[in-house]
Structure formats: C-alpha cells, structure tokens
Amino acid sequence: MLHCNNGKSSWPELVGATGEGAAARIERENPHVNAIVLLDGSPTTKDFRCNRVWVWVNSHGVVIRPPEIG
Template sequence: MSIECQGKSSWPELVGVQGETATATIERENPLVTALIVLEGSPVTPDFRCDRVRVYVNENGIVTLVPAIG
C-alpha cells in the first residue's frame, strides 16, 4: 500500500535558505501541510504524515536537507 499525498511534496530549492523563510514558502505553496523547523540531529518520530514537512536546519538556522512531506 502506498500513500498518495496532495499538492507539492518536496522543496529542493530551499536547501541553503533560512528555516523561517523555508517554512513560510512551504506552507504558501502547499496549504495542506504544516512545516516544522527541526535542528539537524534531533530525534523525531518515524511516522509518515501527509500534513507535515520537517525542515532540518543547522545551528545557524540554514536548511541542510531537502524538505519533503513525511
């Protein structure tokens, strides 16, 4: 069984930008999701959710991984 999420699902163009800018862009481009800033290396739950995008940032608040629904 595969999960089909609606709307844009990943944002590779946001790697290297400020986390706050990334979350605003993600939520504007797909209003069905909530974007959450997560410090890289922080523990997260392994569950998959179509309404969540984790935005991984470094200690300077810069996006380090491609944000994607999950």
Template sequence: MASECMGKSVWPELLRVDGEVAKSTIEEENSLVTAQIVTEGTIVTPDYRCDRVWVWVDETSIVTRVPQIG
C-alpha cells in the same frame, strides 16, 4: 508515498535557505501542510504524514536537507 498526498510535496529549491523562509514558503505553496523546523540531531517520530514537512536546519538555521512531505 508522496503520490498519495495532495499538492506540492518536495522543495529542493529551499536547500541552504533560512529555515523560517523555508517554512513560510512551504506553507504558502501547500496550504495542506504544516512545516516544522527541526535542528539536525533532533529525534523525531518516524511516522509518515501527508500534513507535515520537517525543515531540517543547522545551528545557524540554514536548511540542510531537501524539505519533503513526511
């Protein structure tokens, strides 16, 4: 589905980075998305959206999954 979305869609370089830094980087590199920081274990909606990136972080606010559009 990512091919339907405009702009950069995945940020593997942000794995193990501070969540706020990741959020800023994502929104700077693709102005069409909003990055939302989510703590591991939180329940989120399963719908796919081209304007959203989940930034999964641990209890120390470090990114635990590769951020991608969805």
C-alpha cells in the same frame, strides 16, 4: 507506502535558505501541510504523515537537506 496528492511535496530549491523562511514558503505553496523547523539530529516520530514537512536546519538556522512531506 502512502502517497500524498495534495499539492507540492518536495522543495529542493530551499536548501541554503533560512529555516523560518523555508517553512513559510512551504506552507504558502502547499496549504495542506504544516512545516516544522528542526535542528539537525533532533529526535522525531517515525510515522509518515501527508500533512507534515520536516525542515532540517544546521546550527545557523540554514536548511541542510530538501524538505519533503513525511
């Protein structure tokens, strides 16, 4: 498994926040990543990337699980 050592890698405190607000905070706290907001159930690639964070939201745009690098 790959390990990423470029700053913060998980944001459990953002569960319940808005997706867009969470993405902005993630990118501020770790400028090495691109935070991507996705509706729960959306298809994604299965590859692991140190510069990507999926921000999973419900139909109301609220983060439903801790965003993390991957």
